[in-house]
Amino acid sequence: MALFFLRNRSPTADGQATPYERFYGAKPDVAHLRVLGSPAYALKPSTTYNKLDAKTLLGTIVGNAAGGHAFRIKSAVTGKILIRRDVVADETVPVTPVHPSALPVSLFLPEGWSIDTPASSTRGDDGSGGDVPGNEVPGVGMGRDVPGDDVPGADTADTTGAAAPGAAGLRDDGPPGHGYFLRHRVASDTPTASALTALAHVPPTPAPLHSLTVVDAVSHPEWCATPLKTRTDALTRRDAHLWQQAMDDEMASLREANAWELLALPAGATTTGGRWVFDFKRDANGTVTRYKARYVAQGYTQRAGVDYMDVWAPCPARATVRAVMAMVAADDLELHVIDIKTAYLNAPMDMDVYVQQPEGYEVGAPGTVARLRHALYGCKQAGRLWGNQCHKTLTDFGAERSTADPTMYVWRHAVHGPIFILVHVDDMAIAAKTLAGVSAAKDVVLSTYKGRDLGASDTFLGMRVCRDRAAGTLWLSCPGVTVALLQQFRMSDSRPNKLPLPAKASLGRTGEQQLVDTTPYAELVGSILYLSTTTRPDLAYASGLLARYMSNPEEQHWTAAKGVLRYLAGTVSYGLCYGGSEALAGAVDADFGGSPETRRSTTGWVFTWNGAAISWGSKRQPTVSTSTAEAEYVAAAAATREALWVRKLMVDLGQPAAPIDMAKDNQACISLIANPETTGRAKHIDIAHHMVRERVAMGEVKFTYTPGAEVLADGMTKALPTPAFDTFRSRMGVGSTGDGAAG
Secondary structure, three states: HHHHHOOOOOOOOOOOOOOOHHOOOOOOOOOOOOOOOOEEEOOOOOHHOOOOOOOOOOOOOOEEEOOOEEEEEEOOOOOOOEOOEEEEEEEOOOOOOOOOOOOOEEEOOOOOOOOOOOOOOOOOOOOOOOOOOOOOOOOOOOOOOOHHHHOOOOOOOOOOOOOOOOOOOOOOOOOOOOOEEEEEEEHHOOOOOOHHHHHHOOOOOOOOOOOOOOHHHHHHHHHOOOOOOOOHHHHHOOHHHHHHHHHHHHHHHHHHOOOEEEEEEOOOOOOOOOEEEEEEEOOOOOOOOEEEEEEEEEEHHOOOOOEOOOOOOOOOHHHHHHHHHHOOOOOOOOEEEEEEHHHHHHEEEEOEEOOOOOOOOOOOOOOEEEOOEOOOOOOOOOOHHHHHHHHHHHHHHEEEEEOOOOOEEEEEEOOEEEEEEEEOEEEEEEEEHHHHHHOOOOOOOHHHHEEEEEEEEOOOEEEEEEEOOOOOOOEEOHHHHHHHHHHHHHOHHHHOOEEEEEOOOOOOOOOOHHHHHHHHHHHHHHHHHHOOOOHHHHHHHHHHHHHHHOOOOEEHHHHHHHHHHHHHHOOOEEEEEOOOOOOOOOEEOOOOOOOOOOOOOEEEEEEEEEEEEEEEEEEEEEOOOOOOOHHHHHHHHHHHHHHHHHHEEEOOOOOOOEEEEEEOOOOHHHHHHOOOOOOOOOOOOOOHHHHHHHHHHOOOOEEEEEOHHHOOHHHHHHOHHHHHHHHHHHHHOOOOOOOOOOO
């Protein structure tokens, strides 16, 4: 099995690609590979040893587990096979050859390499090699334990040192160590020059720059599967022309902006690294629209207080974006988007920062560096400098910054009325009652900065914006992200679920069946969290529950996460639908001690406006509540804090400052809010939660009793059965766009 794992990640005879790359469309990650037979020190689970016991288990690497990021370790004490992820291998010690039980494979070796014959085994009954030092106190493994007899070749090594059958003619004059049975190819099977070049790690020859268009590239999905990591990778592909063109465009922008000056590095100064970053610009459906190359500074090498002071970037709250979209739908406003080209380069640098010249575009004597005149992408302070520069531009022509969100501006034009400008780094959304008002704002911005006018774009911040002006509706959805997520985890053709989680589902920790590689789980839950905070409030409770087990997830958590994927497979085109003129309303709810590990309760709240949700949350409370009333009271305080911010945002959007009505299903909680009681059930509640009483007394929010089944936030605190969940989802304005957005 170890041989097949390595063979799939080794170049083939033509030297073009590995079997892994041909199958998956992406280069394999081989940084984690270690020499088979090397001594290995595996970290024991913290629950299996005492304070003074050894924390590691000694063994020998005999292969890689499924996925490749965990190792199969043969214990030096028990001889059993363990699967471990936290492993340190000592590859400096001469290894005991490992003889996999698989048939010999036809791998070739570069000139000068040798093929080992089976070496004599010095293993004892404990399975340790003669060169592996020491023994360890046995520990309980996190992975599966397999009897030592199952180790490939563990007890079948030829102790006479004779060649194995069929190994005649094998050379044994090279350095020992890898322990594989390899055979030379016959004359007709001689490896090509390109294959030897790949094995020798010589930089590949750049591919011819054939003229291509993005449309041509999109017709080859494997080209656009994953972004590239290095410039060398970009220039050895079939679409090298498009990547070269993207790099040339980036360099032209840097020169036009006079981004830096070249000079010798001053004495005492340090150089900040730089690298090319490659990516595909996609629309909301996930279709590649252009190739993008960016030269960025490696800001992690900058020193706080020396190379930069503060860090910030203009990124609006998602609730702000949704509120603006709800207003656009209700008031039938015009909505256009503009993209500022190389936005950061418009901001002057505030400190001396020296970066390396871009690879492939170096000029001057060796050691010449670039001192930044303008903020470069990747610099710690670049986002803040651009935000300040953009703020100055917008306020100079009369726009006012929102008090609720510093990335939203309102320009109260004397002729065109209020014009709303939403800034997200280098993207701006402009909404106004008339096209003339939108054009007035665009003219001012584009006369100051170079950018692209995207018009009434159907995409903003990765979200698909679909309007029906006749019906007065606006849909926000993320079908491209959803499709890409399903494809990434190979769940596109899975049988759909009707619910993200089974009714009354509860997850916990058993300490058993822990995932060996936790990276896929973290990636999946992170993607679900993104959807749940963007356009899918129906995923809020499920994503919050799964996120509690990011550390040491188990098989049950992975199964539950895949259940959410099955739900997404049947709701790809779902999103939020805004329209109508419904008043702002809120709802808040809490369960009681729903977390089995901590016995903490879960808070859930939803605020709807103009037909759909604009703000929501599902979070575990920071403390343990001793009663249902207390849990509901803590939830009410959390929802009140959000309500105060939403109310402030509504004022900036020109809405009346009316009290926000909050639906609540607990009479005891409402009584605690209305009356400053000091009874046993309330006197221990932290002062931070009592602010809800003050805000109710001030008339900013009010709580109204509503039966539990009618409280919209009920689905934010528990997994509902199908009929109740369908009602919950519909009332939040989540539904299918009905236009084939599943793409």
